[in-house]
Amino acid sequence: MKDVYLFSGFLGSGKTTLLKRMITQMKEKGLKPAVFMNELGKMNMDSNAVEGDVPLKEILDGCICCSGSEKSEAQIQTLLAEEEFDVLLIETTGAAHPVEALDAIFSPLFAEQLNFKGIVTVADSKRWLDRNSLSPQIRSLFLEQIRHADLILANKMDLLTESEQGTVVYEIQSLNATAQIIQTIHAEIPFSALEKVTTTSTQDVVKAPVSKLNLNAKVLQFDAPVRREKFEEWLRTLPDSVYRVKGYVPLEGDKYPHAFQFAYGMAQWLPEYMKMQNQIVVIGEELAEVELP
Structure with a gap:
């Protein structure tokens, strides 16, 4: 069984920074990570952050959670068949609904080989305070990414005052009372924080597919x-x-x-x-x- 973590979060929140940190820490623990990454555009900019010795599969110019679901299945199946690894880290595009991404990733063909540990959402704390300035559809996606997380990183805390930091944590906790919230700068957490993650129920999902987002x-x-x-x-x-x-x-x-x-x-x-x-x-x-x- 391969442990699987799904990294969610809006554009520019710090997901790739978190990914790089986790890869480094897992290697230090003697674990072999693999990465499945989704880019909204045709350029694989973020995948350049993944070192060459780490197995990597990716989807470009499409969303993991809609038109790219069949490609996602094929890429993960190839990883499982051809590579040796202990942990699979999945980084979704900032436009992906995390629960829909899970639906696309876990195929009956290989679901028994994967031990899903949980959804880790990186939330831009400054953007959270200004969320009402976003368009209704984008704001809805932003909230959904936080609502369905099992672990939330309230990131970029260094950009806020002490009072603002308290407001962010209180409001995010009100939206998702079951997830642990960790205040972070540059998405810095120990891998042990991920190891403690346990999944929560993801029933009654309000879907926000990227096709309706104009992104x-x-x-x-x-x-x-x-x-x-x-x-x-x-x-x-x-x-x-x-x-x-x-x-x-x-x-x-x-x-x-x-x-x-x-x-x-x-x-x-x-x-x-x-x-x-x-x-x-x-x-x-x-x-x-x-x-x-």
Whole structure:
């Protein structure tokens, strides 16, 4: 039996950071992890975070919980047949309803080989406080991801005041009284916290399939290097309907592009030391007008 954890959470909440931390800690314990990852766009940006010795399967440009369910089944079946591992970590796209993702993942063909430990939802605490500014459909998905969790990481606590931190924990606990809530910065928790997770009932699910959410991904390609200041100026002009930007940005004066992440108004740059595709993926609603400067 392979232990299985499903990582859920809205776009930019910190799921991939959690994934990387858990992979490192499991290896230190002598466990062999495998990863199944879902990307909403055609670029496998987040899967670059998974080290080469970790078995990895992924679905690109589709949701694990709807049109991609048959592909999910095939990919996991291949992992089970071809790879040796102890724990399977599943990272869903930020647009996935966690319970629907479970329906897609656990096929009668191999369900007896999997020991499902629970849903771990990473919640962006700052976004939680501003959740009423989201569109009704997106807010509904955000709440559903928290409502059906077995363990909740109230992440990005360093961005809040002490009073705001207390408000977040109280309100999330009111929405999901059965899940343990851990306040985190950069999704930092010990693997032992996951090992203690036990599943709760997931009956009476209010479904929020991605097909009804208007979320989509748009790939923007760079024709030439850009000035960092000009690019960040462009970021500030993006509409609130843009929830996530990630990819590789070629900067003037640098030989290689920078890996770039953007969520909730905050940008993160990391230098690369090899040639990568000079393009970014924008995820959100109403992206028709979003173009590079």
